[in-house]
Amino acid sequence: MPTLSHLITRxxxxxxxxxxxxxxxxxxxxxxxxxxxxxxxxxxxxxSFAQFWEIVTAPxxxxxxxxxxxxxLLAAGINTVFGALLAWSLVRYRFPGRKLVDALVDLxxxxxxxxxxxxxxxxxxxxxxxxxLLEPLGIKVAFTPLGVLVALVFIGLPFVVRTxxxxxxxxxxxxxxxxxxxxxxxxxxxxxxxxPALTPALLTGFALAFARAxxxxxxxxxxxxxxxxxxxxxxxxxxxKLEQYDYTGATAIALVMLAVSFILLLVINSLQGWSAASSxxxxxxxx
Amino acid sequence: MSIExxxxxxxxxxxxxxxxxxxxxxxxxxxxxxxxxxxGKTTLLRIIAGLEAADSGTVFLEGEDASGTHVxxxxxxxxxxxxxxxxHMTVFENIAFGLRVKPRHRRPAEADIRHKVHELLNLVQLxxxxxxxxxxxxxxxxxxxxxxxxxxxxxxxxxxxxPFGALDAKVRKELRQWLRRLHDELHITSIFVTHxxxxxxxxxxxxxxxxxxxxxxxxxxxxxxxxPATPFVADFINLDDHGPDWLVAARLKHRGHILxxxxxxxxxxxx
Amino acid sequence: MAGVTNSVAxxxxxxxxxxxxxxxxxxxxxxxxATREAPWxxxxxxxxxxxxxxxFLLMPLFAVFTEALRKGWGxxxxxxxxxxxxxxxxxxxxxxxxxxxxxxxxxxxxxWAIAKFEFRGKQFLITLxxxxxxxxxxxxxxxxxxxxxxxxxxxxxxxDHDIRIIFAVPGIVLATIxxxxxxxxxxxxxxxEAQGRDEEEAATVLGASGWQTFWRVTLPNVKWGLLYxxxxxxxxxxxxxxxxxxxxGHIRGLTNTLPLHVEILYNEYNFAAAFAVASLLALLxxxxxxxxxxxxxxxxxxxxxxxxEQAT
Numbered sequence: 001m002p003t004l005s006h007l008i009t010r011x012x013x014x015x016x017x018x019x020x021x022x023x024x025x026x027x028x029x030x031x032x033x034x035x036x037x038x039x040x041x042x043x044x045x046x047x048s049f050a051q052f053w054e055i056v057t058a059p060x061x062x063x064x065x066x067x068x069x070x071x072x073l074l075a076a077g078i079n080t081v082f083g084a085l086l087a088w089s090l091v092r093y094r095f096p097g098r099k100l101v102d103a104l105v106d107l108x109x110x111x112x113x114x115x116x117x118x119x120x121x122x123x124x125x126x127x128x129x130x131x132x133l134l135e136p137l138g139i140k141v142a143f144t145p146l147g148v149l150v151a152l153v154f155i156g157l158p159f160v161v162r163t164x165x166x167x168x169x170x171x172x173x174x175x176x177x178x179x180x181x182x183x184x185x186x187x188x189x190x191x192x193x194x195x196p197a198l199t200p201a202l203l204t205g206f207a208l209a210f211a212r213a214x215x216x217x218x219x220x221x222x223x224x225x226x227x228x229x230x231x232x233x234x235x236x237x238x239x240x241k242l243e244q245y246d247y248t249g250a251t252a253i254a255l256v257m258l259a260v261s262f263i264l265l266l267v268i269n270s271l272q273g274w275s276a277a278s279s280x281x282x283x284x285x286x287x
Numbered sequence: 288m289s290i291e292x293x294x295x296x297x298x299x300x301x302x303x304x305x306x307x308x309x310x311x312x313x314x315x316x317x318x319x320x321x322x323x324x325x326x327g328k329t330t331l332l333r334i335i336a337g338l339e340a341a342d343s344g345t346v347f348l349e350g351e352d353a354s355g356t357h358v359x360x361x362x363x364x365x366x367x368x369x370x371x372x373x374x375h376m377t378v379f380e381n382i383a384f385g386l387r388v389k390p391r392h393r394r395p396a397e398a399d400i401r402h403k404v405h406e407l408l409n410l411v412q413l414x415x416x417x418x419x420x421x422x423x424x425x426x427x428x429x430x431x432x433x434x435x436x437x438x439x440x441x442x443x444x445x446x447x448x449x450p451f452g453a454l455d456a457k458v459r460k461e462l463r464q465w466l467r468r469l470h471d472e473l474h475i476t477s478i479f480v481t482h483x484x485x486x487x488x489x490x491x492x493x494x495x496x497x498x499x500x501x502x503x504x505x506x507x508x509x510x511x512x513x514x515p516a517t518p519f520v521a522d523f524i525n526l527d528d529h530g531p532d533w534l535v536a537a538r539l540k541h542r543g544h545i546l547x548x549x550x551x552x553x554x555x556x557x558x
Numbered sequence: 559m560a561g562v563t564n565s566v567a568x569x570x571x572x573x574x575x576x577x578x579x580x581x582x583x584x585x586x587x588x589x590x591x592a593t594r595e596a597p598w599x600x601x602x603x604x605x606x607x608x609x610x611x612x613x614f615l616l617m618p619l620f621a622v623f624t625e626a627l628r629k630g631w632g633x634x635x636x637x638x639x640x641x642x643x644x645x646x647x648x649x650x651x652x653x654x655x656x657x658x659x660x661x662x663x664x665x666x667x668x669x670w671a672i673a674k675f676e677f678r679g680k681q682f683l684i685t686l687x688x689x690x691x692x693x694x695x696x697x698x699x700x701x702x703x704x705x706x707x708x709x710x711x712x713x714x715x716x717x718d719h720d721i722r723i724i725f726a727v728p729g730i731v732l733a734t735i736x737x738x739x740x741x742x743x744x745x746x747x748x749x750x751e752a753q754g755r756d757e758e759e760a761a762t763v764l765g766a767s768g769w770q771t772f773w774r775v776t777l778p779n780v781k782w783g784l785l786y787x788x789x790x791x792x793x794x795x796x797x798x799x800x801x802x803x804x805x806x807g808h809i810r811g812l813t814n815t816l817p818l819h820v821e822i823l824y825n826e827y828n829f830a831a832a833f834a835v836a837s838l839l840a841l842l843x844x845x846x847x848x849x850x851x852x853x854x855x856x857x858x859x860x861x862x863x864x865x866x867e868q869a870t
Contacts, residue, residue, distance in 0.1 A: 014337070014338050014358050014759055015674050015755065015768065017670060017772075018675045018677075020667075021668070022671035022675075022677070024664070025667055025668040025671055025672075029687065032739060033686070033736065034686070035705070036701035036705050037693070039704035039705050039710070039711065040697070040701055040704065085603060085607040085610070088607070089603060089604050089607040092587045092588075093587075093600060093603075094588070095608075101608070103850075103851045104611075104616070104619075105611075106847055106850065107843060107847065109790070109794075110790075110793045110797070110842075110846040110847050111618075111797070111839070111843040112797030112798070112820075112839045113797070113800065114797075114799040114818075114820050114821055114839075115797070115817070115820065115836040115839045115843075118820065118824050118836060119618035119619070119621045119622045119836070122621050122833075123617055123621050129617065129621070153614055154614050154618065157615070173593055176593050186594075186595060186596075211692050215694025215697070217695055217803075218695070218803075218817070235694050235695075235800065238696050238700060239803075242703070250700060251704065254697045254700050254701075257697055258697060261693055261694070262692075264692060265692045268692075336763065338759055338762075338763070358762050358763050359762055359765050359766070364763070365759075365763045367756050367759070371759065372757075372760075373760075373761075373778075373779075374757075374779065375779055384764055385765055385766075388764065388765055388766040388767070388770045389765060437763075437764075
């Protein structure tokens with residue numbers, strides 16, 4: 001494939017298979033991902049801008065943005081704090097069952113979202129283990145926006161833990177020892193030495209958890225109650241439109257979500273670039 | 288086998304790695320490509336091997352234009368700077384690799400492979416390591432296994448990229464003398480790349496001094512030290528001359544004979 | 559999502575790149591006064607962290623099994639062997655059996671092109687490969703409706719030829735392929751990049767052909783990373799809900815996967831049966847985590863010289 005080998009920047013290659021593998025990669029990527037995704041754009045183009053704007057700013061849809069983005073931000077924030085704490089405990093402390101906890105942190109990756117959804121609902125419903133404790137206090141979780149938050153915290157947790165953990169593991173002990181020799185107290189070291197080193201990872205973890213939460217569907221719909229204007233998330237709005245055979249309406253909202261995904265993807269990519277750069281410069285280990 | 292490169296040019300983007308380099312490597316010699324880092328010596332070695340293609344110019348192996356010959360068919364032995372041992376294979380399997388991947392009709396029988404590998408292991412004096420994995424070896428051991436692996440396919444030339452670069456000083460010295468002895472035994476045309484003056488002078492029959500993609504001088508170690516062709520050569524050969532004259536000079540040796548730097552006339556040494 | 563599912567790969571990538579196993583996992587932070595907190599601080603932090611873990615991860619997991627067995631083992635097994643549940647199982651297995659191998663071939667091929675060659679637009683290509691991770695599952699389902707649905711681009715053509723894609727099995731398979739698209743590629747790319755070209759070049763100089771190099775040198779070096787990707791890809795393929803829900807016609811016994819079957823049972827207030835089927839999926843998740851942990855352990859073990867020493 002002369003057209004593909006054209007792309008190669010180092011002209012001579014000893015290893016074979018570049019044209020074949022890149023060709024297959026591009027064809028498969030186009031067929032499975034790019035072509036279908038472009039359908040969203042083309043379908044939306046059948047609308048005038050006024051029509052598009054009317055659909056994506058309808059009050060019920062706007063209410064869903066507020067819930068989706070608000071709950072996702074809050075959930076990502078909660079995950080950043082507790083995820084960092086969990087990562088810290090896993091790396092720094094030795095306790096019985098540590099390996100088990102470490103393995104189970106990935107549960108939200110492995111557990112189908114529908115299963116998580118019904119399990120959380122069962123826990124927080126009025127007669128559930130946790131609902132029973134909370135309702136007498138006047139806190140209703142299931143079938144309210146609070147339920148959405150709980151589901152989003154569940155699915156976002158591993159993103160923060162798994163981004164922070166490796167950075168924490170590779171952090172040089174010598175830095176802390178040097179700081180101690182220079183007279184710093186433990187709290188100062190955490191604030192001045194450890195936290196700055198973790199900041200890129202914490203932000204990346206936050207962004208990843210947020211991005212996942214915004215698009216999440218399965219775990220949320222069971223516990224949300226799905227009341228219009230109150231506890232409807234944006235992905236559910238797409239489903240609702242589809243069930244009414246309003247394909248253009250569904251597509252318009254999907255385009256908004258795709259745009260948000262793209263922006264988040266770019267943010268995450270640059271955060272990860274920053275994270276990699278700063279961890280390699282503080283890591284001091286040359287490859 | 289003799290090697291000749293003619294008018295080789297190679298650029299990476301705007302960086303000119305090799306600028307019209309022409310060289311001849313006579314059959315059976317051990318030649319050092321010597322120069323500071325970035326001078327193009329490794330690129331030249333990789334072009335001779337066929338791992339890199341020159342922008343222009345020709346490589347002749349035994350008088351034949353090798354441009355159309357794939358690395359696979361060039362029959363060169365290449366020892367990589369970081370050895371590139373297959374980490375998932377034992378030492379034995381690493382050395383046997385080149386024999387096992389031969390087309391079926393040319394592949395030796397299992398017993399012959401076994402015999403050949405042990406012969407090579409004996410040659411590099413590491414027979415007892417056959418069942419180890421690369422990760423379990425010291426740097427010097429890995430280096431010798433990498434060499435044995437390259438020799439297994441009976442190469443016509445042996446190319447070594449900074450063969451001792453990753454080793455500590457003591458092992459370096461032992462290993463380069465060992466390489467010299469091995470070369471005296473096998474007489475395969477060999478080229479090695481180094482940035483260490485001492486190393487090049489000590490073991491090579493001939494030294495090629497390179498700088499900024501060009502050849503500054505070609506000559507015997509004695510010629511390079513005693514009649515440097517350019518100021519760069521004179522300077523580079525004496526690069527780290529701190530300490531008393533006699534100590535500096537004593538470092539510049541060829542196979543045990545002390546060489547005399549031109550602007551550092553040496554007083555006779557007393558033991 | 560990008561970057562997290564490949565934590566093992568990037569981790570091992572560090573090992574490979576530095577050539578020395580990071581000793582961090584064997585450090586005793588509490589030994590040195592410089593890296594030690596007062597006991598009360600330590601216990602407070604640990605209690606908060608583990609409390610959060612229990613509340614958000616452990617309790618939902620227990621809830622699944624408790625609810626599943628609430629009405630006893632009889633009801634539990636009846637829900638699992640019911641014909642609709644069995645057909646949902648078959649469809650879930652079928653979707654995974656098609657999606658995982660396809661994405662495996664894609665992952666290996668993309669990783670070979672990206673990790674072993676330098677070309678323009680490489681970084682952009684990696685971003686595009688990541689794309690399905692950041693697309694909402696609902697949108698992932700929707701795009702196939704737009705392409706293959708009755709009013710979609712190819713909808714009328716398929717309609718004329720009496721081929722159903724949407725609200726049928728092919729749609730479910732396509733949506734599954736989409737959501738699991740990046741898993742294996744994301745795992746292999748950093749791993750193969752970190753390993754560089756040296757070993758492949760060495761093999762080539764020794765006379766190995768492209769296939770020989772790939773099978774004998776590249777593949778054995780990345781096999782644990784590959785397996786890791788396959789495990790995660792499979793878990794997601796079997797558990798996907800949102801995307802599949804959009805393209806499935808929710809026809810019992812025909813276009814229902816296990817997660818969709820859970821939803822139907824739950825919405826019919828058949829909680830015991832819903833949780834019974836859900837417990838099967840939770841079990842799958844636990845097996846996935848166990849396998850994943852084992853593979854991580856093997857992967858680090860293969861790379862660290864000390865463990866090799868112990869092995870021999």
